[in-house]
Amino acid sequence: MGLLLGAAITLVILGMVFGIGLAIASDKFAVKVDPRIDSINEVLPGANCGACGQPGCSGFAQAVVEGKAPVAGCTVGQADVARLVANVMGVKFENRERVISVVMCHARGVKDKFVYHGIKDCRAANIVAGGFLGCDYGCLGLGTCVEACKFEAMYMGEDNLPKVIEERCTGCGRCAAVCPRKIISILPESKMVHVRCKSLDKGAVAKKICQDSCIACKQCEKICPYDAIHVQNNLAVIDYNKCTSCGKCIEVCPNHTIINFARERSLTRHILTI
Known part of the structure; x- marks a missing residue:
């Protein structure tokens, strides 16, 4: 009986010693979490899309606190979220313009080089002989960008080209x-x-x-009063830091390659309301 009692007391004492030791170790080696990380997490949209370059919203919040990511790094939340993150960090936020996705292809009247029977994915189709489309640079029209969009901001139009729903687009860049x-x-x-x-x-x-x-006729280049468009490698390229969207290049483009996005935006909105 005395032996059992002694063993029990010994176990109790050992338990207390180990418990105190664990408590001390837990306090000494505890990883201190900056409360600002949780505060930033609360104002983020929670999309976990990775467009910010970090592993999800939690990773972005930690990166901001550690100075490894800018307060305006959340492309989904854009200016509204950036302002809230800046408030948490106690820094000034300079408002930046909202960005959206723009599909740079019309691909009208383009014939296929061959019949493609593979996976319905643009990346897979592009591997097969450089793609089935007659144009080696144009949209393949298999909707991979639409599938990639987490915000249902894209759809395939009747012309078999992806369309962007501006109101839903976050400019995350996944497409x-x-x-x-x-x-x-x-x-x-x-x-x-x-x-x-x-x-x-x-x-x-x-x-x-x-x-x-x-x-590559260079008519657009000649008429632009802001030196904002130049033909490079047989393709007209706009410098958006100089472009004022005056539309003079649109007027002289003989092939209607240059367009006013405002018109297409209105058309997209009209289709969505039908």
């Missing part, structure tokens, strides 16, 4: 990232003039392939 032909750009919403072509073929060749292709 642009999955496009194998890099025809989707993330641009400020105030920029209304776009060259809807990515072909680097010479004008005569491009014209035979697509009705709306850039033929």
Whole structure:
């Protein structure tokens, strides 16, 4: 009996010693969590899309606190969320213009080079002989960008090209990232003039392939009063830091390659309300 009692007392004493030791170790080696991380997490949209370059919203919150990410790094939340994050960090936030996705391709009248029976994915189709589309630079129309959008901000139009629903677009860039032909750009919403072509073929060749292709005529370059558009590698390219969306280049484009995005935006809104 005495032996059992002694063993029990010994176990109790050992338990107390180990308990105190664990408590001391827990306090000494505890990882201190900055409360600002939780505060930032609470104001983030919770999309966990990774567009900020961090592993989800929690990773972004930690990166901001550690000075490894800017307060305006959440592309989904954009200015509203950036302002809240800045308040948590106690810094001043300078408002930046909202950005949206823009599909830089019309691809009208383009014929297929061959019949594709593979996986319905633009990346997979692009691997097979450089893609089935007659234009080596145009949209393949399999909707990979639409599938990648977490915000239901894109849909495939009747012309078999992806359309952006501006009101839902967060400018996260997921659609642009999955496009194998890099025809989707993330641009400020105030920029209304776009060259809807990515072909680097010479004008005569491009014209035979697509009705709306850039033929590198340089008419746009000559008329632009702001030196904002230049033909590079057979393709007109706009410098959006200089472009004022005046539309003069649209007027002289013989192939209607340069468009006013405001008109397409209105058309998209009209279709969605029908």
